[in-house]
Ligand SMILES: Nc1ncnc2c1ncn2[C@@H]1O[C@H](COP(=O)(O)OP(=O)(O)O)[C@@H](O)[C@H]1O
């Protein structure tokens with residue numbers, strides 16, 4: 715297999731937090747390789763370092779040691795501008811608590827990532843396209859009738875669908891999901907997993923972290939995170 719088959723490759727990742735005089739070692743040598751088109755679930759108990767790992771994979775945080783390669787390029791070598799583009803375009807994030815902006819409509823929440831990183835002129839030039847894409851994504855996720863709502867007017871499952879649409883806005887090559895069903899009842903959570911499965915069938919690469927093994931089994935491959943290390 716050529717190295718280009720991996721969209722994401724993490725090697726020997728360590729992450730420690732300094733808390734006063736003590737040091738908390740959360741990640742102690744993580745290796746993870748994800749192929750293009752895969753749906754990987756990382757399962758670990760609460761506090762095992764799942765969010766820490768996902769943030770490092772998406773360049774929202776830096777490891778204390780080790781490398782993350784995205785499409786064979788080492789994130790450690792990215793300039794600040796490269797990192798901003800990477801976070802905004804290459805990856806999409808879905809969080810447990812949605813992180814939607816209540817002042818904005820559902821449609822505005824979804825197209826917001828298309829505004830980020832653009833000048834006013836650049837935005838005006840693509841605004842019509844962005845609104846259309848946001849509407850199409852919302853329709854695809856069963857929310858065609860909710861575009862003018864505010865997030866607080868939606869159910870939890872609907873909010874998470876909006877958050878997924880927002881994460882997909884800039885056509886990310888990698889979708890990162892941090893306990894996307896963690897705040898939902900099991901039927902609604904299953905609906906969200908079905909959305910992720912269908913995105914994956916259409917070619918979307920997904921890395922999801924969860925504490926729930928039943929949820930994880932819906933993914934194509936499951937790895938365990940325990941004691942700061944990965945176990946198959
Ligand atoms: N910014 C931080 N400073 C200090 N400790 C942290 C920080 N972020 C996370 N931790 C600690 O690291 C451990 C792993 O946290 P986290 O990655 O959020 O776990 P999980 O997502 O698996 O529940 C926890 O013990 C947590 O308290």
Ligand SMILES: [Mg+2]
Pocket residue numbers: 764765766892893
């Ligand atoms: Mg977490």
